[in-house]
Amino acid sequence: MATLFKNGEVVEEKSGRISVEPLSEGTFPLMLQIPEEPGEYTTRISFRLKEDTAWAAAGHEVAYGETATERSAPKALRSGKPEIIRGWHNVGARGENFEALFSILHGGLVSYKYKGREMVKSQPKPNFWRAMTDNDLANLLPMRAGMWRNAGLYSTIKTGHGYGGTICDVNETDHSLVVTYTYHLCTQPQKDCFVRYEVFADGEIQVNMRMDASADVGELPAFEMLFTMDADFDCLKWYGLGPEETYMDRCHAKLGLYENKVADNMANYLRPQECGSKMGVRWASVTDEEGCGLMFLTNGLQFSALPYTPHQVDTAEHPNELPPALSTFVRVGEQMGVGGDDTWGALVHPEYHLDNTKPMEITFSFKGI
CATH class of the missing domain: 2.70.98.10 (Beta-galactosidase; Chain A, domain 5)
Incomplete structure (x- = not known):
């Protein structure tokens, strides 16, 4: 499952199935597009069981990774004086x-x-x-x-x-x-x-x-x-x-x-x-x-x-x-x-x-x- 967050709030979620053989690697396209609007965007990829096992039910998260991207906004100027x-x-x-x-x-x-x-x-x-x-x-x-x-x-x-x-x-x-x-x-x-x-x-x-x-x-x-x-x-x-x-x-x-x-x-x-x-x-x-x-x-x-x-x-x-x-x-x-x-x-x-x-x-x- 791929989830995109903006400043901690969920923006978009997508799920899909992938398959990688043991002791091998695979590369897959990211299912999410990071917007250009200002904010901190976190992309999280979660790997979950697709079927029940003896030790965990389907949907159990076995691994995840995430990365954050900052889209900066122009710094607001201070106005007024106390x-x-x-x-x-x-x-x-x-x-x-x-x-x-x-x-x-x-x-x-x-x-x-x-x-x-x-x-x-x-x-x-x-x-x-x-x-x-x-x-x-x-x-x-x-x-x-x-x-x-x-x-x-x-x-x-x-x-x-x-x-x-x-x-x-x-x-x-x-x-x-x-x-x-x-x-x-x-x-x-x-x-x-x-x-x-x-x-x-x-x-x-x-x-x-x-x-x-x-x-x-x-x-x-x-x-x-x-x-x-x-x-x-x-x-x-x-x-x-x-x-x-x-x-x-x-x-x-x-x-x-x-x-x-x-x-x-x-x-x-x-x-x-x-x-x-x-x-x-x-x-x-x-x-x-x-x-x-x-x-x-x-x-x-x-x-x-x-x-x-x-x-x-x-x-x-x-x-x-x-x-x-x-x-x-x-x-x-x-x-x-x-x-x-x-x-x-x-x-x-x-x-x-x-x-x-x-x-x-x-x-x-x-x-x-």
Whole structure:
């Protein structure tokens, strides 16, 4: 069966029968034509049994392959500019249906309201840690990478002489407000992480996070932004690989549109550990039952939404030791792989590490829906 998808939606399906002798190859024409209209088109070929067998019924998929083709559209130009409000302790931007507030005194995005409703429970922060797996514990990753755990937990925002003699740089462009923070990380040697927010008139906020080379601190488990939302935002929908969790070294999955509950992404391991990640995510939404929440435009980054932080998961020895779920924690960025070749000491393969011998950088955006 051949299926053509556009941005995750089925456009066309065709089926046919082919026959190839054992230990031989065959070439067959593709039954689908990719349109020229803008969008991401995925062509998937699925090989299925045509008859019942002793081990599976007719129609059972035994193999598949897919490829994606991008038809680009001209980039839309930004228009308008948010209203910008400057105060002694905060700087804000607002427009139709949204308000964003950044702290000058303490730093960070402290409020993002959409249609009057608060979307962020506490300020988003850089995160460099994922919960340890059994494989990680066996190969002593916490010993080698432990400084990164505290790097995000205890980071402090750099003081300076920017706007108002404060701790952030505030600038305006023709179409946006730009606020940049420098985080001092709790590492030795000490590293800095730079987070830049750009607020546009339609309520979209583009986030850029970057850090200089940091291999002298140790292996980097994660490089991402961590958002805290209210627990009512418990519905996840994404366009990326799925439907099961995927990681850098565990990403043989189909590109498509998927949805589930945030709590469903917690794997029922005997000991809670890293779980729930989505690879190759183009966009994801985290909403309440009415569809109100945040849309993340993630440019193929890794994404997860769980009821717990990596640190809460790490400290629980059994699922019943996890606290009541009071928040939804969204993480956008990159992570190292989760497995070696065994669970008694093998390391994650080098190609599935984050290469922090060079500068790291991610860019994504979010807006209210």
